[in-house]
Amino acid sequence: MTQAPILSVEHLTTSFRAGSGWRAVIRDIGFQVHAGETVAIVGESGSGKSVTALSAMRLLPRDTARIQGRIALNGRDLLTLPEPQMRAIRGGEIGMIFQEPMTSLNPVFIIGNQLAEAIVLHSDKSWTEAEAEAVRLLERVRIPAAKSRLHEYPHKFSGGMRQRVMIAMALACRPKLLIADEPTTALDVTIQAEILALIRTLQAEENMAVLFITHDMGVVAEVADRTVVMFRGDMVETGPTARIFASPEKPYTRALLAAIPRLGSMGDSPGPRRFPDVDAATGRITEGRALPPPDTTHAAPVVSVQDLSVRFDVPNGRVHAVENVSFELHPGETLALVGESGCGKSTTGRTILRLQQATEGSIVINGRNIEDMHGAHLRDMRRHAQMIFQDPFASLNPRIPVGKAILEPILSHRVLPRDKARARVETLLHQVGLAPDVAGRYPHEFSGGQRQRISIARALALDPSFIVADEAVSALDVSVKAQVANLLMDLQAEHGLAYLFISHDMSVVERISHRVAVMYFGEIVEIGPRAEIFGNPQHPYTRRLIEAVPIPDPARRGTRPHIAQEQVRSPIRPLDYVLPKREYRTVSPGHYVQTGGVFGA
Structure with a gap:
């Protein structure tokens, strides 16, 4: 006798009010989940x-959403319960x-x-x-x-x-x-x-x-x-x-x-490679071409960070969020910053754009120290240096339509007159895979992935030379992730954009980056060319990150090395704590690894 399912969804159709009628967003869905x-x-x-999940939880607004069909939990129809x-x-x-x-x-x-x-x-x-x-x-x-x-x-x-x-x-x-x-x-x-x-x-x-x-x-x-x-x-x-x-x-x-990015697919390729272009209607696949590496021999860096530290005082001590971080970023180059959540990646990105105050160190963008910038100069820097934020819902104003959110910076910085600016908004929406007619909608009317695309369009609106992309594609499904990553790479190749690409997705990092910096507890423990970091990882934490990447093949389920849980360590240090001086060993040209240091200390 077959065991009854815990959840049974039958002929589920969910519609949202659209004008005077209803528009179905899921149609005749059915599946079961057993214990x-x-x-x-x-x-x-x-x-x-x-929407399928929210329908099952009955969390959609009753006045603007209509759920039809049957959703049974242990035989009880949830749609009929008070x-x-x-x-x-x-x-x-x-x-x-x-x-x-x-x-x-x-x-x-x-x-x-x-x-x-x-x-x-x-x-x-x-x-x-x-x-x-x-x-x-x-x-x-x-x-x-x-x-x-x-x-x-x-x-x-x-x-x-x-x-x-x-x-x-x-x-x-x-x-x-x-x-x-x-x-x-x-x-x-x-x-x-x-x-x-x-x-x-x-x-x-x-x-x-x-x-x-x-x-x-x-x-x-x-x-x-x-x-x-x-x-x-x-x-x-x-x-x-x-x-x-x-x-x-x-x-x-x-x-x-x-469209799935597969770790190890890049080999020794010196530069990024576009994701395959895939036709969803036919399933036809066109393999992505390799992109040439930027010429960084004579170009001055767009961004130069030296000995950057960011610390926060808390009741029981001090959080050392970022410690002695240094790197340069050249035109047309992508430096990926990877590491655990809470390791200081986003804090580093926000501090570089002076959205967070640095405790120590220097940050130079386009030849100018941002600590010396005020008023019009700081405003001009922010036209040329933009950020794609990690949480698209929190970074979009819920009270204004998304088209206006993209239009506003163009008008504010007087980049284009209003009529041309509106055309620019339509172009940007199309570039990130959205129809121009969505410009009049509000952020809550979009899925998480769609909101992320809108945030990317807004960051590109001012034609910046440098972008901090904080988990820019993490909320996107694989096909749109490939499309947006290709867009970022194409724009980089066309305009010489420099990216600080903050991500935890190692498969995307391998595909999109020129160099990789690995952060652990606020410190860079290894940095080097992408092929070196993935092909010859030296630091135990770098190896741990690569080994933990899920393999997109059910036949190999359970074959990944077991990732031993390390003891949970606190980032809070005493107020009088002084970070020991770190030493780095040169593995190969441009490839450096911390010796001793914070991992396991």
């Missing part, structure tokens, strides 16, 4: 993956990890209160017991100094750290069904490997069903028993994951798999 099973939903940004019963189910029987942790966490409450509230609401624990459980959960998702960080607000956490808090909250009450909407998007590969292992462990302990929504096909190959492929609101293919990867039936599925 102990993981089902992955994959597809392009905007294909309806997240709201008080649904509130008890959310967070209790069903846990959900949301796609954007900054907008999912309440910014006015400390992390500990939000975790403890979820535990008290769905269990018989006292508040004191719930707080103790919250510390244990934060430690389990590898947050350093968990007990002290319990009393901090969400804005004090990096994007990856916030995502770990959301994972802890979703797992707090040991739900029967876990809906994970891009749960590892903001996490570096080592933490991703640990979180996936944690979810698998809890799944085995509790016989938990998991609905895993992701654009990371390596993760799908690693965790999913069955896969559902969605395209523009329709379910185009479903089946066992091994079969989907080995012999996809539909052209769109073949196109999706062809």
Whole structure:
């Protein structure tokens, strides 16, 4: 006798109000998830993956969304339950990890209160017991100094750290069904490997069903028993994951798999290589061409960073977020900055653009020290140096249409007259794969991946010479990720743009970068040409990062080396702490590795 599914979705159609009628965004979707099973939903940004999850949780606004069909949890149709019963189910029987942790966490409450509230609401624990459980959960998702960080607000956490808090909250009450909407998007590969292992462990302990929504096909190959492929609101293919990867039936599925960046595919190529151009309708694949490396012999650097340190005072000491970081970046060059969430990557990028104050060191952009810039000079620097922020929802003004958000800097810096500026907005939207007629919509009307594309269009609006791309493609599905990465590389080749590419996606880093700097606990532990870092990694942490990359092949599931969990270390040091002087060894021209140093210290 076949065991009844934990979740059964039948003929699900979800529509949103559009003018006087309704527009279906997912149509006639059906699948089941059994106890102990993981089902992955994959597809392009905007294909309806997240709407499917929100429909199951009944979290869509009732006045503008209509859900039809049947969504049964252990035989009970969730669409017929009164709201008080649904509130008890959310967070209790069903846990959900949301796609954007900054907008999912309440910014006015400390992390500990939000975790403890979820535990008290769905269990018989006292508040004191719930707080103790919250510390244990934060430690389990590898947050350093968990007990002290319990009393901090969400804005004090990096994007990856916030995502770990959301994972802890979703797992707090040991739900029967876990809906994970891009749960590892903001996490570096080592933490991703640990979180996936944690979810698998809890799944085995509790016989938990998991609905895993992701654009990371390596993760799908690693965790999913069955896969559902969605395209523009329709379910185009479903089946066992091994079969989907080995012999996809539909052209769109073949196109999706062809767009996956595969670690080790670059060999000794000196420069980046475009991703394959894939036709989703036919599945036809055109291999991406190699791009010539920039000539950095005589060109002055666009950016020069020397001995940069950034520290924050906290109640129990001082956080050494960035320590003695130095590098140069030339026209037409991409330097990738990789490392764990919370290691100082984003702080480095923000400090270079003076969105964060440096504690020590110098930052020179286009020949001028930014510490000497004020007023018009600082404004001019920010025209030529732009940033693509990690959290697209938080960086877009929710009160203005996206077209105006892109138009505003063009008019503010007097780059073009208004009529030409509007045409420029349309061109930019088209370049990042969006129809020009979306310009009148507001940020909340877009998926996470679409909002990221809008942020990229805004950063490109002023024709900058230097861009800090902070996880610029992390929120994008594989096909759009390839499209946007190709766009960034094409613009670089055409205009000589310099990129500081902050990322945890090692497969994309290998494809897009000229040089790579590996950060660990605020310090660069290895830096060198891309082929050297990936082909001859010297630092144990660099090797750990590369070994943790998921392999997009279900047949090789479980063949990755086991990533041993290191002891969680606190970034908080005493106020009188002085960082020891670090030594670097030259491996080959341009390739340097820290000797001794912070890793394992």
